[in-house]
Amino acid sequence: MPRPKRKAAVPTRSSDADSSARPEPKKPRGNQFNRIDQLFESYVNKTLGLIDPEGIEALCNDVNVNHTDVRMLIFAWKMKAEKQGYFSKDEWRRGLKCLGADTRPKLKKAIEGLDKELKVPECFEDFYSYAFQYCLTEEKQRSVDIETICELLNIVLKSEFPNQVNLLVEYLKVQNDYRALNMDQWRSFYRFFKEVDFHDLENYDSSQAWTVIIDNFVEWLKEKEKN
């Protein structure tokens, strides 16, 4: 007697899944999505159809994380949110699926632990570039003003490179060459912190294709050391 074919349960993996998401046996899709959407609805601005800054504020309260906290930024990164201060439905779904959270408590827990997401270097670099992009508010905008850059550095890099960030921020505030920086320059900061030892600046080689602002920064550091 032929046996009825049973449909194999295919564990679906979202294309955004990162290292923290493990393939769990999925409940019927419908439920999970519903709960995620409900959460979305709880914060959405009805007229816009998006979660706006107010909604984000509310979310922050609920999860007990300040909106300037780096974890909110990581959250936005997970969502691949395009516009600063706003989350679309797709983005929301993407983010929450990624975190494996579909209830408020789960979301809170997930967001609280977001800073651990950056342990893998490739992830961090991706996040780091995203952080800059997130600040480009205007269409065709390619650079971000120095003030914002300084804030961003503090949020994103201070925990790993406290000393270096302080020096760089100090420099950025006193220099006059640039009033805004582009993505290439932004990226060069992280690489610089990773690759160059601040105690060993004598070996720094300006012909090594570091950005000009980094060259100038090193000059400034050397001068500072002399005095």
Next chain:
Amino acid sequence: MSSQKKRTFQIEAFKHRVVVDPKYAEKTWKVLEHAIHEIYNHNASGLSFEELYSHSPLPLDGVWNTLFRIHQFMPWCKNSEVAWNAYNMVLHKFGEKLYSGLVTTMTSHLKEISQSIESAQGEIFLEELNRKWIDHNKALQMIRDILMYMDRTFIPSSHKTPVHELGLNLWRDVVIHSSKTQARLRDTLLELVLRERNGEVINRGLMRNIIKMLMDLGLSVYQEDFEKHFLSVSANFYCLESQKFIETCDCGDYLKKAERRLNEEIERVSHYLDPRSEIKITNVVEKEMIDSHMHTLVHMENSGLVNMLVDDKYEDLGRMYSLFRRVPTGLTVVKDVMTAFVRDTGKQLVMDPERLRDPVDFVQRLLDLKDKYDKIINMSFTNDKTFQNALNSSFEHFINLNARSPEFISLFVDDKLRRGLKGVGEEDVEIVLDKVMMLFRYLQEKDVFEKYYKQHLAKRLLSGKTISDDAERSLIVKLKTECGYQFTSKLEGMFTDMKTSYDTMQGFYASQSDVGDSPSLVVHVLTTGSWPTQPSPQCNLPSELLGVCEKFRAYYLGTHNGRRLSWQTNMGTADLKATFGKGQKHELNVSTYQMCVLMLFNNADRLTCKEIEQATGIPLLDLKRCLQSLACVKGKNVLRKEPMSKDIAEDDTFFFNDKFTSKFFKVKIGTVVAQRESEPENLETRQRVEEDRKPQIEAAIVRIMKSRRTLDHNNIVAEVTKQLQSRFLPNPVVIKKRIESLIEREFLERDRVDRKLYRYLA
């Protein structure tokens, strides 16, 4: 008997019977011994063997021939017994005895000879040695002839030394190397050389013979017994002498002395030493006299290289060159000192604030400096290429130390083309222009030169003040050859505009039916891209002009659709007819601005600076300069100023100067001549140049990346520098900034993994 490969005679030819008998051998040897003695003894009697040889050439083969010869020159030898005996002995294997007997006999004779030489007194020593040597050679010749058969059969097979060589060796060992003679010979020879060096005349022939003797005894004898000591003694001699000279002579004299000694030694070798010694002794002289004192000589105070250069001492310099050339690094030392000095001189020249006041003089001095050293290199250094290159690199170095060099060179050209080359023949004009091109080639910032050259050319063309159109064009052709079409296309455009304007004017006046009283207008229409752009705010032209200007504008725009004309009031000139107080009339040649100012005085007696500014609309800085030229310059003061100070204040009042006089009818007051820029102007030009360079650098980067697709940072910088070097030397930091700008605008991207790698984005 050993088997011989070459038999030159047949044994069967002998009819004598051969007896093998030891006693016979002894007897035979005695005869031979006696013969040898006789030969030596006859040496003493001075027989002329040459005469005996003269009748027939010596055939070398065959015992019979030998016998025949012996018959000829040994009359005391009744028959050929001697040679026959020898032959016998060999034949019967008594060659050993013969040979050793020969050695013994010769040795004992030579011992006698040696003693006689040793006992020779003083001068006689060498002569005696020489004489005995000559005799020995003759004897040896004869003995060899007698024993020729042995030489050719027994000796090779028993590996003994051939007779001739044996004779020489014995001479060497017994006579020359006798304990008393060896040192004495050496010392005598060296003594003679010393005396000759000290100016005495010595017997060169005798020297030559003795030296030849040593050579004949073998190269190692010559070297060990003579040459080695000769060289070491010479080294000492020249070491001391050079020390003495250094302390007492100046550089030029010293070099003369060194040259003389060198020539002496060469001549000495040619007269009585082995030619192979020449290089060795010259090396000694070079080392002791030149190499050891190179730096002292070059840097000698008041007479060293630098002094020679300054005073154009061509002969001394030539001598230094040819002497120093002989020692390793000699010319390098000369070249380095010269280079350093030229650089220093040049640097002082270009940095001297006094020199910077007069650009034409500045450039002339540079040209003079080049001429001076070109001549030195030509006359004294045989046009040596490495020196020429060193000179070029020196010039390239210091010319670029002064950032205003490009401007000054252009001003120099301007001066020449405006008046300096007036009346000069075509060939000479070319020479001057070629020299200018030579300086131009040294410039790193050729684009700066281009900027100024354009400005100055524009002024020359517009004021009609060039002495020769041909000269102008000739220079442009040279620039084009050097830098390519791009460099000169705009310059050529300027010439074209001048020509076209001429034609336009013709057309304009042809079209005007009624000229009337309006002032005659000459318009140069300049194509904006080709001429140096200077923003020109419109000033208010006098009403008398407005009519004809409008007519021209209408005419021109009528024939050229879609163009825009704007009057460049800062570049024009005007001729005014003026009548002064006592009725004296003059024609004033002025700039457009000056004209606007002066025309105001037709309707007003007095005007303040401020009023003039308002009426004419001329920018204040230009106006002040304008007023200064009209009121503060002696001989050109058509205006009077109160107060009489040189500075212009806003409230200063100006009057028409009734009392103006000049002995010329035509008075030129225009300020359109090219002058060196003031500091602020210079700064502005520099900034414009820097701005112009940015797009050029970017274009180069894009060009390179488009063809290479990916390239690392250092290579881009190198390629860009190479591409632009004919115009200027790009700053690597500026290149980096341009790359960053291109990244931002997404023409390029930086590789994610290798920060130093860039990629072209299509």
